[in-house]
Amino acid sequence: MSLCHKYEKWFSDYIEHDLDQRRSDELQTHLQTCSSCRLRIQNLSFLQSSLHNLKTIKTSPEFNFLLHARIRRQSKKPWAGTFGWSIFDLNWRL
Numbered sequence: 001m002s003l004c005h006k007y008e009k010w011f012s013d014y015i016e017h018d019l020d021q022r023r024s025d026e027l028q029t030h031l032q033t034c035s036s037c038r039l040r041i042q043n044l045s046f047l048q049s050s051l052h053n054l055k056t057i058k059t060s061p062e063f064n065f066l067l068h069a070r071i072r073r074q075s076k077k078p079w080a081g082t083f084g085w086s087i088f089d090l091n092w093r094l
Helices: 002-008 011-015 021-033 035-052 063-075
Strands: none
Touching: 002 021, 002 035, 011 021, 011 035, 021 035
């Protein structure tokens, strides 16, 4: 399994066809013998395909303005999360 950890770092680039040929070949060899990594690659590929097929959502004209204002407001709160906002406080109009 420790060998799998090495290859996990390459999964995203592999799926996006951005992995250099040497690493791609090495990962493909590993995938021939590792059903766990092979399944993870299949799941990630399915997820990527599903995300690419999502329809674009039409937002209200003021959406970006309201979103940025909310982020600025939330970032001033000391209890806000690492990114300056709380996931539980996101309720805006699309």
